[in-house]
Amino acid sequence: MIQQFLSRQFLVFLLTGGTAAAVNFGSRIVYNFWLSFSYSVILAYITGMITAFVLAKLFVFKESQQSVHRSITFFILVNLVAVLQTWVISMGLAYYLLPSLGITSFVKELSHAVGVVIPVFTSYIGHKRWSFR
Numbered sequence: 001m002i003q004q005f006l007s008r009q010f011l012v013f014l015l016t017g018g019t020a021a022a023v024n025f026g027s028r029i030v031y032n033f034w035l036s037f038s039y040s041v042i043l044a045y046i047t048g049m050i051t052a053f054v055l056a057k058l059f060v061f062k063e064s065q066q067s068v069h070r071s072i073t074f075f076i077l078v079n080l081v082a083v084l085q086t087w088v089i090s091m092g093l094a095y096y097l098l099p100s101l102g103i104t105s106f107v108k109e110l111s112h113a114v115g116v117v118i119p120v121f122t123s124y125i126g127h128k129r130w131s132f133r
Helices: 002-006 008-031 037-060 068-100 107-117 120-131
Strands: none
Touching (some): 002 008, 002 120, 008 107, 037 068, 037 120, 068 107, 068 120
16 A cells, blocks of 8 residues: 555656645635635635646556546546545634644645645545546
8 A cells, every 4th residue: 555655656646736736725825815715725626626637647647548538527526525625624724723722823824735735645546546547
């Protein structure tokens, strides 16, 4: 199990995922000018997800023989689980854990950053097994 996280493919997944995470994180800040934090996290995740699909298809799982339609379907399903993880972690940190620890600076940014990082491992496994078989 741990072996798959020590591969070149996982490293490229991290790099492309990092790019998508930066798009996710940056777009959340922009969306937050017009929308609530909660809605901004969801929309930012979708923006990052589109970026992630394109980069994963082009650079990580380029040998996949699966149809694009099937890849997109499974990619969305895997990411529905990941967006739920991101949202629960972001909300839990922003509104409960960090305030209870007395942290008041950059609470939304810290909460969202942690929320974006956590699903990396579960998403890689899901995409490798289902999205880009």
